Every structure is written in C-alpha cells, then in structure tokens.
Amino acid sequence: MATAIRGIELSKSFQHFQVLQSVSIEIASGECYALFGPNGAGKTTLLRIFATLHRPSAGRFEIMGFDGNRERAKIRAAIFLIGHGSYLYDDLSVKENIQFAIGIRGWNPTDLEIKKALDQVGIGRFSKLRSRYLSAGMKKRLSIAKALLVRPKVLIMDEAYAALDELGVAMVNEFIRNFTKEGGTVLMSSHDRAKTAEVAHRVGVLNRSVLNEMSVEEMSAADAIF
Amino acid sequence: MQFFSVIRWIAWKDLLSEYRNRENISSMFFFAINVILIFSFSFSLDPETIKEIMPGIIWVAFGFTAIIGLGKSFLVEVNNDCMEYFQMLPIPKGAIYLGKFLGNFLFMLSVEIVLFPLFVLFFNLDILDQFLKLLLISTVATIGLSALGTLFSALTVQIRAREVMFPILLLPLSVPIFIGAVEATRGILSGDAFALYRHWIELLVVFDVIFVVVSFWIFEFILDY
Numbered sequence: 001m002a003t004a005i006r007g008i009e010l011s012k013s014f015q016h017f018q019v020l021q022s023v024s025i026e027i028a029s030g031e032c033y034a035l036f037g038p039n040g041a042g043k044t045t046l047l048r049i050f051a052t053l054h055r056p057s058a059g060r061f062e063i064m065g066f067d068g069n070r071e072r073a074k075i076r077a078a079i080f081l082i083g084h085g086s087y088l089y090d091d092l093s094v095k096e097n098i099q100f101a102i103g104i105r106g107w108n109p110t111d112l113e114i115k116k117a118l119d120q121v122g123i124g125r126f127s128k129l130r131s132r133y134l135s136a137g138m139k140k141r142l143s144i145a146k147a148l149l150v151r152p153k154v155l156i157m158d159e160a161y162a163a164l165d166e167l168g169v170a171m172v173n174e175f176i177r178n179f180t181k182e183g184g185t186v187l188m189s190s191h192d193r194a195k196t197a198e199v200a201h202r203v204g205v206l207n208r209s210v211l212n213e214m215s216v217e218e219m220s221a222a223d224a225i226f
Numbered sequence: 227m228q229f230f231s232v233i234r235w236i237a238w239k240d241l242l243s244e245y246r247n248r249e250n251i252s253s254m255f256f257f258a259i260n261v262i263l264i265f266s267f268s269f270s271l272d273p274e275t276i277k278e279i280m281p282g283i284i285w286v287a288f289g290f291t292a293i294i295g296l297g298k299s300f301l302v303e304v305n306n307d308c309m310e311y312f313q314m315l316p317i318p319k320g321a322i323y324l325g326k327f328l329g330n331f332l333f334m335l336s337v338e339i340v341l342f343p344l345f346v347l348f349f350n351l352d353i354l355d356q357f358l359k360l361l362l363i364s365t366v367a368t369i370g371l372s373a374l375g376t377l378f379s380a381l382t383v384q385i386r387a388r389e390v391m392f393p394i395l396l397l398p399l400s401v402p403i404f405i406g407a408v409e410a411t412r413g414i415l416s417g418d419a420f421a422l423y424r425h426w427i428e429l430l431v432v433f434d435v436i437f438v439v440v441s442f443w444i445f446e447f448i449l450d451y
Contacts, residue, residue, distance in 0.1 A: 051314060072450075077316035085307025091243040104235045104315060106228040130246075 001028035003062075004154055004185035005050060010059035012045050019045045021209040022059065027202075029153075032176055032186040034196045036219070037206035038226050043189040044084070046206065047158050050187060051081040064153055080152035084159070086139040090132035094123065094142060097131050102149050109149050117145040121171060136163035144175060155179060157188040161195055173199045193219060229321045236325025237332065243302060244333060250298055251337065254291045258341050261287040266348040276349055281411035284345060285404055288338055288364070289371070295337070296375025297392040299330055300383035309383075313449055323376065323445035327438070331372040338364050351415075359414045366430040367407035370437050374399055377441035380448050399437075406430040 005027040012020040019042040027033045035043045048054045050061060052072050061068040063075045088097050098114050109117075118124040121141040126134070134142065140163050147155055160176075161169050169192075176186050176199045190196045196203075203219045205212045207226045219225055244250055265283045269275060303309045312322050342360065345351055353360060378395045382388040406426045413423025 053310060053313060073316050076314050079314070081314060083307070083310070085310055087308050087311040088306050089239060089243055089302065089308065090305065091246040092239065096242070100235055100239050101311070104232055104317070106231060106317070 001030060003027070003065075004029040004031070005033075005061070005063055005187060007046070007050070007061040008059055010046070010049060010056045010061060012042070012049065012054060013057045018209050020049075020056075020206075023206075023209075023211045024059075025204065025211060025213075027185055027187060029185050030180050030183045031201045032180050032188065032199050034200035034203050035187070035189040035206060036191070036193070036196075036203060036225055037189075041206040041226070042209055043206050044158055047081070047083075047156050047187065047189060050154075051079060051083070051156050052076055053081075078153040079156060080147050080150050080154075081156045082140070082143045082147060082158065082160070083156075086131075086143065088131040088134075088139060088142065091130060093128050093130055094118065094134070095127040097142065098146060098149065101146050105150065107149075113149065114145075117148040118142075120148060121145045121175075122167065137165055137168055140164055141168060141171070144172065148175070152184070154185045154187065157186065160188040160190050161192050169195055193225070229318060232317050232321035233325040233328060236322060237329040240299075240302075240326065240329030241332060244329075250295050251333070254295045254337055255340070257294055258287045258291045258337070259344065261290065262341070262344050262348050271350055276351065277412075277415050280345070280349060280351065280415055281408040283349075284411060285367075285408050287341065288367075288407075289400070289404060291337060291341075292334055292368075292371045292375055293393050293396065295334060296330055296372065296379055296396070297382075297389065299326060299376055299379040304383055309449070319446040319449045320442045322449065323380070323442055326380070327372055327376045327441070330376050331368055334368050334372055335365060338368065353415065356414050359420075360411065363407055363410045363414070363427065363430070366427060366434060367403050369434040370403040370430060371400055373434065373437035373441050374403075377437075377444060377448075380445065402433050403430060406433070 003026055005025065007023060007025040010020055010023045011018070023046060035046065037043050045054060049056050050063060052068070052075055064078045066074040066078070068075065087101065089100070092100065095114055102109050115124060115127065118127055121144050123138055123141050123145070126138065131139070131142070160172060164172060173195065180186060197216050197220050200216050203214050203216055205214065205225050269279055303312065312319070342357070346353060374396055378392055382391045382395065385391060406429045410423045410426040410430070413426070
C-alpha cells in the first residue's frame with residue numbers, strides 16, 4: 001500500500017511549551033489510524049499540522065506524496081478536516097451551507113446529490129433549516145455530509161465521536177469503513193476506545209509530546225492507555 | 227473559471243446573510259440618519275451654505291457608516307471558525323478577498339443609494355438631474371473604501387481591540403478617497419463643468435486600483451500565515 005500520510009520528526013512549540021517532540025508517523029492509503037491521549041497531549045496540534053493549519057517548528061510531513069511546506073495547495077485539494085469548528089454560517093440553511101462549502105471548492109453538487117448526502121447522515125428533513133438552530137450533533141453530521149460530497153483522499157477527524165448520539169456514532173463508523181474500503185485514509189483522534197476499535201487499523205497514543213504506537217488489540221486489552 | 231466562481235460564492239453568501247439578519251444594515255442606516263438629522267438642524271438651509279457644506283456632510287455620513295459596516299465584515303467568518311475553512315481551501319486566497327470586497331461594495335453602495343433621497347429631503351437639495359454623476363462618484367469612492375475596509379477588517383478581526391484598531395488603520399489611508407470624493411461632489415453640486423472636477427475622479431480611480439491590487443496581494447499572507 002502507498003503511504004498517504006508521513007510525518008518525520010515533527011515538533012511543535014507554542015511560546016515555550018513543547019506540544020510535540022520528534023513525532024514520526026506513517027499511515028498507508030486505505031488505513032484508519034486513531035490517535036489517543038489525554039487532554040493537552042498534542043492530538044489536535046498534530047492533526048492541524050497535517051491539515052495545513054499549523055506549521056511544524058521542526059520536522060517535515062507529506063500527504064499523498066506532496067511536501068507539507070512547498071505543496072500546501074495540492075495537500076489542501078486532497079484532504080478534508082472535520083474539526084472542532086462547524087464552519088457553518090448561521091443565517092444560511094443546511095442546504096445553502098453545503099452548496100457554499102462545496103461550491104467554493106469548484107464543484108456544484110446537484111440537489112439530488114445534496115439530498116442523498118444529507119439523508120445518509122440523517123438530517124435530510126432539516127435541509128431548509130437555518131444552521132443557527134442545529135444542535136452540536138447535527139452540525140457534526142452536516143460536516144460528515146460535506147465530506148461525503150467532497151470525497152477527499154485523506155479525511156482528518158478531530159474527536160470523531162464528539163457530540164454524536166449512538167446512531168450518529170454508528171453512522172460515522174459505517175462511513176469510515178466504506179471510506180477506507182474505497183481506498184481513502186482516515187486519521188482521527190478519539191477518547192472512546194470501544195467505538196474506535198470497531199474501525200481503526202492502528203492506534204497511536206500521544207502522551208507528554210511523544211507518540212507510542214500499538215495495535216488495536218493491544219489498546220483494547222490494556223487497562224489504561226494513558 | 228474557479229477563481230470567479232469563488233468570488234461569486236463569497237459575495238452571494240455575504241449578501242444573503244446580511245439580507246436575512248439585517249444586523250449591519252440597520253445599525254449603518256440609523257447611524258446615517260442620525261448624522262443627517264444632526265447636520266440638518268445645525269446649519270441654516272440657504273442654498274449657498276448648503277452647496278458649501280453638503281459635500282462634507284454627505285461624505286462624513288458615508289465614511290462613518292462605512293466604518294460601522296466594513297469593520298464587522300469578517301466577524302461572521304470567525305464565529306464558527308470559517309476562516310479556518312477558507313485557509314484549508316485549495317484555491318487562491320485572493321479570490322476570497324475579492325468575493326468579500328464585492329459583497330461589501332454592493333452592500334455599501336446600496337446603503338448610499340437609499341441615503342441619497344434623505345439628503346434631498348432634509349437639505350432641500352435639487353440634485354435629481356445630477357443623480358447619475360453623484361452615483362458615479364459614490365461608486366468610485368466606495369470601491370476604494372470597500373477595498374481598504376475589507377483588508378483591515380480581515381487584519382483586525384482576530385484581535386481584541388478590533389473596534390479601536392479598525393478605524394485607526396482605515397481612516398488615515400482613506401484620506402485621499404475622502405478628499406477626491408468631497409471635491410468631485412462639490413463640483414457637481416456647484417454645477418461646474420465635468421472637465422473642472424474630472425481630475426478628482428481620475429485620482430479616485432488611481433487609488434481604487436492601488437488599494438484593490440495591494441490588498442489582493444497582501445490578503446494571501448493574512449489568511450495563510
């Protein structure tokens with residue numbers, strides 16, 4: 001399998017605080033890699049470096065073979081981030097938000113395609129509702145609907161299950177399974193070991209700025225991983 | 227083609243949001259009405275005085291209304307981390323600037339067009355036959371104001387003292403726009419021949435080009451730090 005994400009000796013500091021220290025990671029295409037770690041361990045920072053939102057203080061990274069410093073536009077065309085922000089406009093409807101978010105990337109999905117994506121994540125009946133009235137879980141589902149339409153090569157999910165109900169978690173896992181089966185790569189952070197074990201192929205635990213890798217079985221069997 | 231499509235999507239989103247929430251437009255409109263009312267009660271309304279002071283009153287009202295409207299232009303992008311989404315898009319960031327600029331320009335110009343009848347009403351102005359010329363000056367001056375306002379709104383939106391910093395940055399650089407707009411408006415209201423104030427309009431056009439091009443170029447660095 002080709003390498004989709006490669007981080008080499010990545011370090012990141014904010015002011016004098018070292019968040020990541022020489023973190024190296026390699027994720028193959030079609031793989032789902034889950035990051036665990038306590039709050040403040042650096043999971044979000046690492047994901048944001050791969051999403052081109054932060055520049056590493058040291059080290060380098062590649063996404064789909066594109067260099068993280070020199071080929072940021074190509075990386076951005078290949079990735080999609082489902083992060084803490086909803087990236088929604090309160091005064092636009094659910095459908096209008098999707099039209100805008102996808103349209104600005106240069107593709108205008110048809111009404112049928114938008115409806116299909118919204119139905120798939122379970123918020124089809126809210127398509128005309130202004131997004132200011134959506135709950136956090138519905139906003140998360142809307143982000144996944146966007147990812148369904150964008151069809152990125154690499155999907156980065158920060159706290160993949162946050163704000164979702166049980167049906168939402170099952171829907172996300174179904175989505176990840178199908179996405180990786182079709183060759184897409186997922187890099188996610190999570191705090192839920194049981195739910196993550198259903199879809200992850202490999203696991204990394206970030207603690208005190210350092211990454212330790214383990215198998216899903218090892219993670220599931222461990223009493224505590226951090 | 228994607229470049230122009232981005233501009234269209236951003237302007238569409240901004241105008242639709244503003245049409246629905248009317249937060250900016252109502253504060254701008256009521257501020258401008260206040261300015262017009264205060265000036266109309268402060269000066270005698272004889273035609274000669276009006277001709278002298280009217281250009282200043284018009285551009286004080288438009289200028290400060292612009293500060294209120296343009297200063298909030300990028301707030302909507304910060305609320306749900308939408309700036310982050312822009313940052314991650316595989317598109318030239320200048321297109322985002324031009325989209326925001328276009329939205330701001332159309333929004334500002336529509337407010338100015340609504341305000342013109344109020345000037346006529348409160349100051350007893352006879353400018354109906356000059357309306358197209360006044361619209362031309364408004365358009366040219368508003369391009370420059372919107373270009374600078376959009377840039378400085380993006381620059382100050384993430385800082386705590388943005389309400390203070392935005393006018394501090396915008397007002398000194400907009401001085402040439404205000405001078406050109408006031409002088410050209412004075413020429414129209416005095417009934418001068420076009421050739422006598424044409425150079426002020428040309429000056430405005432030159433500043434428009436400079437402000438739009440420089441802002442377009444700088445925006446990439448503001449967004450993709």
